[in-house]
Amino acid sequence: xxxxxxxxxxxxxxxxxxxxxxxxxxxxxxxxLVARFEAGQPLTMDSGAALAPFQVAYQTxxxxxAARTNAVLICHALTGDQHFAHPHPVTGKPGWWTTLxxxxxxxxxxxxxxxxxxxxxxxxxxxxxxxxxPATGSAYGLDFPLVTIRDMVRAQAMxxxxxxxxxxxxxxxxxxxxxxVLQWASLYPERVFAAMPIATxxxxxxxxxxxxxxxxxxxxxxxxxxxxxxxxxxxxxxxxLGVARMGAHITYLSEPALHRKFGRRFQGGSAPTFSFNAxxxxxxxxxxxxxxxxxxxxxxxxxxxxxxxxxxxxxxxxGGVLANAFKGxxxxxCVISFTSDWxxxxxxxxxxxxxxxxxxxxxxxxxxxxxKGHDAFLLDEPTLFSAARGFIDAAARARGL
Amino acid sequence: xxxxxxxxxxxxxxxTPWEAADDLPRTPESGGARVDHLVVLGLVPPGARVLDIGCxxxxxxxxxxxRRGVDGRGIELSxxxxxxxxxxxxxVIQGDADxxxxxxxxxxxxxxxxxxxxxxxxxxxxxxxxxxxxxxxVVISFPNFGHWRVRAELAxxxxxxxxxxxxxxxxxxxxxxxxxxxxxxxxxxAVDAHIEKAAALDAxxxxxxFSMPWWFWNLIGAQGVFLLRRGRLGAG
Numbered sequence: 001x002x003x004x005x006x007x008x009x010x011x012x013x014x015x016x017x018x019x020x021x022x023x024x025x026x027x028x029x030x031x032x033l034v035a036r037f038e039a040g041q042p043l044t045m046d047s048g049a050a051l052a053p054f055q056v057a058y059q060t061x062x063x064x065x066a067a068r069t070n071a072v073l074i075c076h077a078l079t080g081d082q083h084f085a086h087p088h089p090v091t092g093k094p095g096w097w098t099t100l101x102x103x104x105x106x107x108x109x110x111x112x113x114x115x116x117x118x119x120x121x122x123x124x125x126x127x128x129x130x131x132x133x134p135a136t137g138s139a140y141g142l143d144f145p146l147v148t149i150r151d152m153v154r155a156q157a158m159x160x161x162x163x164x165x166x167x168x169x170x171x172x173x174x175x176x177x178x179x180x181v182l183q184w185a186s187l188y189p190e191r192v193f194a195a196m197p198i199a200t201x202x203x204x205x206x207x208x209x210x211x212x213x214x215x216x217x218x219x220x221x222x223x224x225x226x227x228x229x230x231x232x233x234x235x236x237x238x239x240x241l242g243v244a245r246m247g248a249h250i251t252y253l254s255e256p257a258l259h260r261k262f263g264r265r266f267q268g269g270s271a272p273t274f275s276f277n278a279x280x281x282x283x284x285x286x287x288x289x290x291x292x293x294x295x296x297x298x299x300x301x302x303x304x305x306x307x308x309x310x311x312x313x314x315x316x317x318x319g320g321v322l323a324n325a326f327k328g329x330x331x332x333x334c335v336i337s338f339t340s341d342w343x344x345x346x347x348x349x350x351x352x353x354x355x356x357x358x359x360x361x362x363x364x365x366x367x368x369x370x371x372k373g374h375d376a377f378l379l380d381e382p383t384l385f386s387a388a389r390g391f392i393d394a395a396a397r398a399r400g401l
Numbered sequence: 402x403x404x405x406x407x408x409x410x411x412x413x414x415x416x417t418p419w420e421a422a423d424d425l426p427r428t429p430e431s432g433g434a435r436v437d438h439l440v441v442l443g444l445v446p447p448g449a450r451v452l453d454i455g456c457x458x459x460x461x462x463x464x465x466x467x468r469r470g471v472d473g474r475g476i477e478l479s480x481x482x483x484x485x486x487x488x489x490x491x492x493v494i495q496g497d498a499d500x501x502x503x504x505x506x507x508x509x510x511x512x513x514x515x516x517x518x519x520x521x522x523x524x525x526x527x528x529x530x531x532x533x534x535x536x537x538x539v540v541i542s543f544p545n546f547g548h549w550r551v552r553a554e555l556a557x558x559x560x561x562x563x564x565x566x567x568x569x570x571x572x573x574x575x576x577x578x579x580x581x582x583x584x585x586x587x588x589x590x591a592v593d594a595h596i597e598k599a600a601a602l603d604a605x606x607x608x609x610x611f612s613m614p615w616w617f618w619n620l621i622g623a624q625g626v627f628l629l630r631r632g633r634l635g636a637g
Contacts, residue, residue, distance in 0.1 A: 332492060353494050354504035362474065365494035366483050383480065387487050394490025 030057040030125025031089035049145035057125025058117035062109040074116040075173030075180035081124040084116045090296040106388040120155040121147035123298035130298045142228040172196040174377035186325040194395040198336045199377045201348030203313040212306035215244030241299040242290030254340040254373035322355035333363040334391040343374040437606030449511035455518035459486035502531035521575040539629040547581030547619040565604040582625040593632035
């Protein structure tokens with residue numbers, strides 16, 4: 001989740017992506033904290049698999065109060081990770097949500113104990129396809145069971161049990177993180193006091209599944225993918241993963257933002273080179289996004305996590321009626337969308353709001369005016385911050401924090 | 402006209418104009434709260450579930466929560482309004498009376514409030530029908546286009562009226578469906594709404610505290626406030 005609009009456009013990178021064969025060290029030996037669950041504590045997954053042993057990598061900020069009532073769970077997005085407030089161990093970039101989280105920020109680490117865990121199936125330290133399968137001694141690869149959003153949430157719940165946190169003051173996240181927030185509120189309503197799903201939907205649309213499929217096919221079309229056994233083969237499908245990232249990255253932005261930032265400007269000079277070099281700034285930018293992504297992300301994990309989002313359909317899990325997912329809930333909700341988000345358009349958020357209304361849940365909803373597209377939730381958006389601050393402060397008063 | 406005499410403003414049983422709630426202050430100085438809000442306050446029972454449509458900055462909902470302990474929700478069109486509501490801790494959604502009411506279940510609220518908004522909706526009849534469906538009781542207020550100043554502007558100046566509570570020129574006003582109090586009574590009849598109480602307020606929202614025939618209220622009331630309930634056809 002590179003910040004798309006603040007990332008400098010780097011010099012034209014017509015060079016081939018470097019093929020990296022090093023082991024995915026963060027997948028097995030992550031920075032930060034790790035909770036290990038042994039053979040007697042399997043993760044029961046929707047696929048029917050029982051994953052054991054497994055581990056959940058996580059980071060925290062702030063201090064849990066004596067009554068254990070001030071815990072906040074941040075759920076990260078597709079290619080996000082647990083390093084919400086800490087420098088990224090691979091890229092060295094600051095935590096990905098320091099705009100919203102920190103001392104004096106809407107999620108105030110002076111007041112709340114904030115937890116963020118790497119989702120199951122990812123590659124930043126929680127068990128996923130790059131982890132070692134104890135049955136074979138080599139990486140799971142495609143032998144890893146398919147993961148769902150609910151599996152991610154179950155693993156997070158086990159982490160909270162491990163930390164002695166009975167219930168959350170706040171569960172918050174954007175995009176795939178927002179799906180987890182909705183799943184949390186539906187699966188464990190008594191454990192969620194307040195929920196903030198941002199730029200998300202209660203199901204993945206056909207168009208979004210289509211984009212994900214293009215990304216997956218790009219990875220699998222890369223010979224270096226080696227039917228998913230690239231770690232043993234000593235290769236990495238960097239080209240395929242890079243193309244997948246380039247395509248996906250377009251969906252995180254918006255046409256006006258691309259136009260404002262890049263327009264039709266040329267990268268080096270003012271005329272086309274009559275070649276397939278990255279003539280345009282937007283090409284250079286996308287290539288940079290693809291290249292930097294493969295440095296930090298595992299291709300198989302990308303397959304698994306995109307699949308988890310595709311499978312998400314909260315209404316389908318409740319007889320086709322989304323309101324039934326929230327029946328009798330006491331959780332207070334704040335739903336936020338962005339005007340220029342065409343990946344999870346405001347209509348998706350409104351569908352959530354209408355279902356919560358039908359379930360008589362207390363719900364607030366704001367559509368934030370922004371031209372920055374889907375990734376606006378990661379960026380400096382004052383309206384997002386003021387809405388979050390208002391909602392979170394009021395929830396804290398209601399909880400006596 | 403005589404056929405409509407029975408639709409008197411005021412308590413339907415006694416036939417006398419309704420006097421607003423007993424705890425209503427007699428002065429406009431009312432602890433910072435708007436006087437028309439205090440009128441609504443007098444109509445909402447403690448602990449009720451209330452939906453305020455067009456809730457603005459949430460001041461009415463906050464008043465109802467703080468003084469009546471209601472479980473209040475809101476719908477507001479403006480982002481600024483929604484943000485102000487969030488800051489007060491009120492569950493308010495950014496939305497629109499014309500498009501968002503159909504998603505609420507029947508009898509979802511004890512009281513639904515539509516304050517100074519129905520004249521700005523695209524389809525007031527459908528909105529009113531939804532209000533009666535969603536709420537067991539409906540409190541609705543609107544600027545009275547039958548007010549003497551409105552009539553005078555049209556009659557003597559030949560101009561669309563610009564008054565204290567209708568401050569915008571015709572070409573920029575959000576108010577696209579004006580009605581008089583009598584017109585509204587007709588709509589209530591058309592949608593089978595039972596008028597439990599009604600009152601005329603002056604331009605500052607103060608209830609008029611004297612008994613007068615209904616036609617007089619339609620002339621001197623700057624705003625009308627009605628307490629409605631589903632009629633016998635829709636009664637559950």
